[in-house]
Amino acid sequence: MTDWPQLSHAYGSAEDIPALLARIASESKPELWSDLWSALCHQGSVYSASFAALPWLAEMADSEDRGQAVNALNLAGTIMAGAEQSHGAGDVRTQYSADIATLLASVNRHLRTATHRTEYVDLLESMLGFEGVVGWSEDLAWGLGNEEYQISCPGCETDLFIVLGERGFFCTSEDYALSDDNIETRPLRPTSPAGLAGLGRRLHDIARADGHHEVAHLLTFVFGSATCPDCDIEFSVADQVSADWAGTQ
DSSP: OOOGGGSEETTEEOTTHHHHHHHHHHOOOHHHHHHHHHHHEETTEEOHHHHHTHHHHHHHHTOSOHHHHHHHHHHHHHHHHTTTSOOSOOOHHHHTHHHHHHHHHHHHHHHHHOOSHHHHHHHHHHHHHHHTOTTHHHHHHHHHHHTEEEEEOTTTOOEEEEEEETTEEEEESSOGGGSOSOOOOEEOBOOOGGGOOHHHHHHHHHHHHTTOHHHHHHHHHHTSEEEOTTTOOEEEHHHHHHHHHHHTO
């Protein structure tokens, strides 16, 4: 039996969480899920109550209501992405191993039937969170969803935008979103599917197998290389995304 008043979330005691979970289970309202996100995963921070909610989230992830299941998977994935934070919940991967296994099995089922790109990428990121893939379980969906990564150059430390999508595939140090076409850019260089290795190859293969060829194409750029327009150093996009993530922890 979970002693919720002894646990904490973003706003203090978690004694209010059971009532919120009961309301969500009976009425799937976006504002209720938003309240739960805000309490358990406020701006990416997690708390002791966040992990105590994993059994409930695992149960919801098996719901026949796809919307409820996807909401549960996305929140649980983001919570697990913060497992290495200082949260006072102990060794959560051991303590909640059965629930994490249930969540992982559920996310793999829903990945295969996701039709919308945003939902698919969010689920792919949640999968990485359940698997304990540090860094990418927080950064993958943000970059693919917003069609950019903001990083620093490993050579001159200039702030850079890695742009992939509607505006093109390039690297720039200028605020391209507020500029006209007269900005200095360097084209991104994708890695061929056959040349991908490690995590990049795995994610690419999963996306192709699930029929999300656009996501697979974007991943060749994410795991490709770029050139800084300020100092001309060439670097791996994925390596720099990971390095910048590690630097913020």
